[in-house]
Amino acid sequence: MDNLKWWQKTLVYQIYPKSFCDSSGDGSGDLNGITEKLDYIRDLGVGAIWLTPVYVSPMVDNGYDIADYRNIAPEYGTMTDMEKLIGEAKKRGIRIVMDLVFNHTSDQHSWFKESRVDHGNCKRDWYIWRDARPDGAPPTNWRGIFGGSAWTFDEATKQYYLHTFAKEQPDLNWENPEVRNVLYEIANFWLDKGVGGFRIDAITYIKKPEEFKDLPADGPDGMSNVHVATANQPGILEFLHEFKREVFAGKDIFTVAEANGVSTEELPQWVGRNGAFDMLLEFSHMDLDMEASSLWCRPVDWKLTKLKKALSNSQRATSENGWYPAFFENHDQPRSVNKFFPYHADQKLVAKVLATVLFTLKGTPFIYEGEELGMTNIKLSSIECYDDIASKGQYEIALQEGFSRQQALEFVWNYSRDNARTPMQWTSEKHAGFTSGEPWLPVNENYDELNAKQELQDEGSVLRYYHRLAKLRQEYDILLIGSYEELLEADEQIFAYRRVLDKNKMIILCNFSGREKACNLTEIEDNGKLLISNYRDAPNLVLRAYEARVYLCEGRNPFEGCSQ
Known part of the structure; x- marks a missing residue:
């Protein structure tokens, strides 16, 4: 720690x-x-x-x-x-x-305003300018993240500038x-x-x-x-x-x-x-x-x-x-x-x-x-x-x-x-x-x-x-430095994993579906203490719709496996 x-x-x-x-x-x-x-x-x-x-x-x-x-x-x-x-x-x-x-x-930044004054301006190379194609089209067919061409034509200097996002957001030239x-x-x-x-x-x-x-x-x-x-x-x-x-x-x-x-x-x-x-x-x-x-x-x-x-x-x-x-x-x-x-x-x-x-x-x-x-x-x-x-x-x-x-x-x-x-x-x-x-x-x-x-x-x-x-994370070092091991990898309803520190482990079970699902993990059945759940109780290892649980299993090593 x-x-x-x-x-x-x-x-x-x-x-x-x-x-x-x-x-x-x-x-x-x-x-x-x-x-x-x-x-x-x-x-x-x-x-x-x-x-x-x-x-x-x-x-x-x-x-x-x-x-x-x-x-x-x-x-x-x-x-x-x-x-x-x-x-x-x-x-x-x-x-x-x-x-x-x-x-x-922004295209309203003083740097860009200087850049678009003329080709010889000292800030011209601070942005990315390119000539149009012979037919006047943009230099490439790139589409901006927000839609439309990633190039905008500047009437004053007769070149296009590149913008990954909106036309009001000209890209800086990191090569400079x-x-x-x-x-x-x-x-x-x-x-x-x-x-x-x-x-x-x-x-x-x-x-x-x-x-x-x-x-x-x-x-x-x-x-x-x-x-x-x-x-x-x-x-x-x-x-x-x-x-x-x-x-x-x-x-x-x-x-x-x-x-x-x-x-x-x-x-x-x-x-x-x-x-x-x-x-x-x-x-x-x-x-x-x-x-x-x-x-x-x-x-x-x-x-x-x-x-x-x-x-x-x-x-x-x-x-x-x-x-x-x-x-x-x-x-x-x-x-x-x-x-x-x-x-x-x-x-x-x-x-x-x-x-x-x-x-x-x-x-x-x-x-x-x-x-x-x-x-x-x-x-x-x-x-x-x-x-x-x-x-x-x-x-x-x-x-x-x-x-x-x-x-x-x-x-x-x-x-x-x-x-x-x-x-x-x-x-x-x-x-x-x-x-x-x-x-x-x-x-x-x-x-x-x-x-x-x-x-x-x-x-x-x-x-x-x-x-x-948040309090749980402050109280248990295992949540900060414990290793991570996924369980039930093929399961399409349950996200389950272990956090392991020394001989202690924490088991996290989360049902991402609206249907209940049995989750039979022997290590929880033998030595599991429920720390937190989004339901009021946890009567067995059948997870209800959209149920989350965190268990602490202390002092057992090596671990029993889990049935999938």
């Missing part, structure tokens, strides 16, 4: 500031609102808060289009408010973790050492402010291929996903190790990178002793219902064994080298109770099933705001009601695929990022106690029965279950 670092022993709580708590009444969350809720976060057992971007931004992509990395967006407050948040969090044993968006900037150096300076600026680490956005896209060329079309628009063309290119690790040397090395912080496209086999190159980061947010367990092209309008069926395999592979890949950030939600994902379970399932039970897995895997649990309440997806009446730029792009793609407007809207209901961005549900009062004004995004209509105030008073609530799991 003594060799674990602080961030390996705690929980991380992700906040989407615009939706967390509004202290000013303008309908949008702010930094002072977060400061007001620090005690609530502390009581969850949280030791780090990851803030999605709060920098100056036109907010085309809600802050992931940054116009000034060294200043706070006025809608969130001031630098003084930021410094107060860092200081007040520190008093409670909580560190603030900033989101670094270094693949691209001046670009890398200024980005490192920005990261160090925030470390000097006292932040405790960084989540690094979309980092797999920073290295572009040596040759820009067309790829086979994967849709009726004749284009190919830019992810296939640019993600995780050879040479990217050289950039990342330089980043580590110049910013992270030797500091008492943690780094966690968003790395969609990095396989579990590649994890040792990215994290741990020889890696560039402390942790890696990879999405093998989150992309089970998506085709490789990541078009929301073509979801695919998935089985529990695929989810178990993805999680187990990540556990094994980081067992000896690196550390795993366990998560089921973030600001880019729908709510987990609806992503992993049917809408008709008992949502309190299934929220507790996911929480049980989240807290008992080896690694650091990442909780997204409202996940601890069991917050659910929202179904808005039309695409015009949505704010998310990605949802609007994917809606149009669905129409191009030949789906009806209603079908396209239903895809948005299931996959929109706005599902996770509806305001935090604090009370049963108007607008869920989030704001005294008109909220920037509609509050989920179930707030009157699903809110923090009510759940704090209900010992059977999802929130109280989170509190119990």
Whole structure:
């Protein structure tokens, strides 16, 4: 235990500031609102808060289009408010973790404005510019992540610029050492402010291929996903190790990178002793219902064994080298109770099933705001009601695929990022106690029965279950440093695994189905003490619909096997 670092022993709580708590009444969350809720976060057992971007931004992509990395967006407050948040969090044993968006900037950033003045400008090479084809078409057939061409033509300089995401988010040219150096300076600026680490956005896209060329079309628009063309290119690790040397090395912080496209086999190159980061947010367990092209309008069926395999592979890949950030939600994902379970399932039970897995895997649990309440997806009446730029792009793609407007809207209901961005549900009062004004995004209509105030008073609530799991993780070293061993691998209803430390073991059983299932494990029958369950009792080893249990089996070694 003594060799674990602080961030390996705690929980991380992700906040989407615009939706967390509004202290000013303008309908949008702010930094002072977060400061007001620090005690609530502390009581969850949280030791780090990851803030999605709060920098100056036109907010085309809600802050992931940054116009000034060294200043706070006025809608969130001031630098003084930021410094107060860092200081007040520190008093409670909580560190603030900033989101670094270094693949691209806003097109309103001064760097890009200079870059597009003319071909000879000193900032021209800070971005990626290319000539049109002879017929005036974009340089390649790459489709942006949000839909449409990944290239936009600039009338002033008669060239195209590359943007992996929206046209308002031009990609930086990491091949230029001046670009890398200024980005490192920005990261160090925030470390000097006292932040405790960084989540690094979309980092797999920073290295572009040596040759820009067309790829086979994967849709009726004749284009190919830019992810296939640019993600995780050879040479990217050289950039990342330089980043580590110049910013992270030797500091008492943690780094966690968003790395969609990095396989579990590649994890040792990215994290741990020889890696560039402390942790890696990879999405093998989150992309089970998506085709490789990541078009929301073509979801695919998935089985529990695929989810178990993805999680187990990540556990094994980081067992000896690196550390795993366990998560089921973030600001880019729908709510987990609806992503992993049917809408008709008992949502309190299934929220507790996911929480049980989240807290008992080896690694650091990442909780997204409202996940601890069991917050659910929202179904808005039309695409015009949505704010998310990605949802609007994917809606149009669905129409191009030949789906009806209603079908396209239903895809948005299931996959929109706005599902996770509806305001935090604090009370049963108007607008869920989030704001005294008109909220920037509609509050989920179930707030009157699903809110923090009510759940704090209900010992059977999802929130109280989170509190119990956090306490369990603090009490048992086995959950921090015990090894991971999957059980019942072929079972399509039960996710079962052991955590083992010395002669002790913990057995986790989670029924992901709405049907009961016997789970005959002799080690539990002989020597199992039930520590926590999402039901009131556990009369036998028949798991009821959406039931989760954690058992402690002490002092038996070697282990009896389990019957499958």
